[in-house]
Amino acid sequence: GEKPRTIDAPQPPAEEKVILTPKPGPQPRINGPTVYGARPRRPFLYRIPCTGTRPIQFAAVGLPKDLRLNPVTGIIEGRTPVERGEYSVILSAANAHGTAKRPFKIIVGDTLALTPPMGWNSWNCWGCAVDEKKIREAADSMVASGLIHHGWQYINIDDCWMVRLNSDDPIVGGPRRDEAGRLLTNKRFPDMKALTDYVHAQGLKIGTYISPGPWTCAGYEGSWQHEQLDARQFAAWGFDYLKYDWCGYGSIVPNPTLEQMKEPYRFMRMCLDRVDRDIVYSLCQYGMGNVWEWGAEVGGNLWRTTGDIHDSWNSMSSIGFGQAGTEQYAGPGHWNDPDMLVVGKVGWSANLRPSNLTPNEQVTHITLWSLLASPLLIGCDLSDMDQFTLDLLTNDEVIEVNQDMLGKQASRVWKDGELEVWARPLWD
Ligand code: GLA
Numbered sequence: 001g002e003k004p005r006t007i008d009a010p011q012p013p014a015e016e017k018v019i020l021t022p023k024p025g026p027q028p029r030i031n032g033p034t035v036y037g038a039r040p041r042r043p044f045l046y047r048i049p050c051t052g053t054r055p056i057q058f059a060a061v062g063l064p065k066d067l068r069l070n071p072v073t074g075i076i077e078g079r080t081p082v083e084r085g086e087y088s089v090i091l092s093a094a095n096a097h098g099t100a101k102r103p104f105k106i107i108v109g110d111t112l113a114l115t116p117p118m119g120w121n122s123w124n125c126w127g128c129a130v131d132e133k134k135i136r137e138a139a140d141s142m143v144a145s146g147l148i149h150h151g152w153q154y155i156n157i158d159d160c161w162m163v164r165l166n167s168d169d170p171i172v173g174g175p176r177r178d179e180a181g182r183l184l185t186n187k188r189f190p191d192m193k194a195l196t197d198y199v200h201a202q203g204l205k206i207g208t209y210i211s212p213g214p215w216t217c218a219g220y221e222g223s224w225q226h227e228q229l230d231a232r233q234f235a236a237w238g239f240d241y242l243k244y245d246w247c248g249y250g251s252i253v254p255n256p257t258l259e260q261m262k263e264p265y266r267f268m269r270m271c272l273d274r275v276d277r278d279i280v281y282s283l284c285q286y287g288m289g290n291v292w293e294w295g296a297e298v299g300g301n302l303w304r305t306t307g308d309i310h311d312s313w314n315s316m317s318s319i320g321f322g323q324a325g326t327e328q329y330a331g332p333g334h335w336n337d338p339d340m341l342v343v344g345k346v347g348w349s350a351n352l353r354p355s356n357l358t359p360n361e362q363v364t365h366i367t368l369w370s371l372l373a374s375p376l377l378i379g380c381d382l383s384d385m386d387q388f389t390l391d392l393l394t395n396d397e398v399i400e401v402n403q404d405m406l407g408k409q410a411s412r413v414w415k416d417g418e419l420e421v422w423a424r425p426l427w428d
Pocket of ligand 1: 159216217218308
């Protein structure tokens with residue numbers, strides 16, 4: 001709500017970066033969701049987020065029998081049980097300063113993402129300048145910065161990892177699929193399986209991106225007519241998350257009916273259901289056809305409600321406050337997605353710069369996205385965050401609002417001009 005200023009009007013003082021997040025104590029504190037969805041008999045990976053001085057000794061009571069916990073790293077791995085149902089686990093963490101316990105219910109059924117996904121995505125920082133090294137660095141930084149102790153989990157590769165259509169460039173050009181029709185990566189991603197193994201070894205998950213059309217938004221190979229093969233390939237590589245971005249599909253149906261908008265998303269859902277892996281499914285089509293009204297019906301775990309975000313007050317605030325009215329469509333396993341975060345260093349290219357949001361605007365951004373039960377995908381360079389950015393992303397009380405197990409998105413309960421009050425119920 002910027003007011004026009006005349007030349008001699010006093011300028012407001014530059015905002016200070018006020019730190020509002022308390023420092024974590026030396027005693028253990030377990031963070032992260034208290035409910036977790038998984039499908040029967042699928043590979044399972046979860047690293048217990050926990051602050052406190054290392055070494056910490058982790059334990060878990062009530063784990064289903066084919067899941068094992070590494071007491072030193074806090075990583076739980078294995079396969080979920082065949083039997084559907086709720087498995088009530090008590091996690092604990094102990095060090096020289098104390099012990100923490102936290103309930104963690106594993107719900108084995110059909111629904112993933114019982115709380116909004118939290119992680120990082122390459123787009124808002126690197127754009128198409130992304131490569132394998134940057135993804136490894138993001139995973140390393142997620143751990144080294146301590147973000148991992150606050151519930152951040154996914155490392156997601158966005159566009160530009162495939163081969164680019166009609167390109168002579170020796171790095172991103174070349175054959176786009178092998179003789180069997182399987183997707184090939186471009187030379188910036190020489191070994192996808194080694195990359196997913198690297199990320200998983202740290203207890204993190206990894207996501208990928210493609211389009212249902214013949215090409216992606218940036219003109220790289222899409223899944224059109226290879227959907228099942230691609231779903232199988234994503235599972236074989238070990239991906240845990242797929243962002244499925246409309247773009248090139250516009251060339252298949254330029255003026256889609258509502259049914260035609262749903263069709264490619266429903267189809268990829270069916271393909272994902274057939275592979276031996278839990279893959280969180282993110283719909284990206286910028287809100288066409290009021291996607292919030294049917295995103296869950298076609299099997300999406302989240303769906304973008306608007307066009308792309310930018311690091312300006314106008315973009316962030318109109319997207320964020322514009323979510324009013326969509327709250328009834330969000331809930332455990334199916335979330336409105338007002339797009340990725342624009343705090344920290346961003347740039348959509350190899351050239352990064354600090355976010356253009358002022359410090360207070362950044363506080364508003366993180367607070368609002370938490371209230372909105374939005375997926376939280378960090379968009380900045382994780383290897384280059386200042387203390388202010390890190391504090392914005394590690395406030396456990398704020399994150400706990402976002403991850404509340406009721407999954408109720410806040411609604412606007414009062415408005416007078418530019419003043420608004422938003423509220424949401426929490427489980428307790
Ligand atoms: C679209 C999406 C963005 C990003 C780019 C990649 O613009 O909305 O989030 O994935 O494509 O090309």
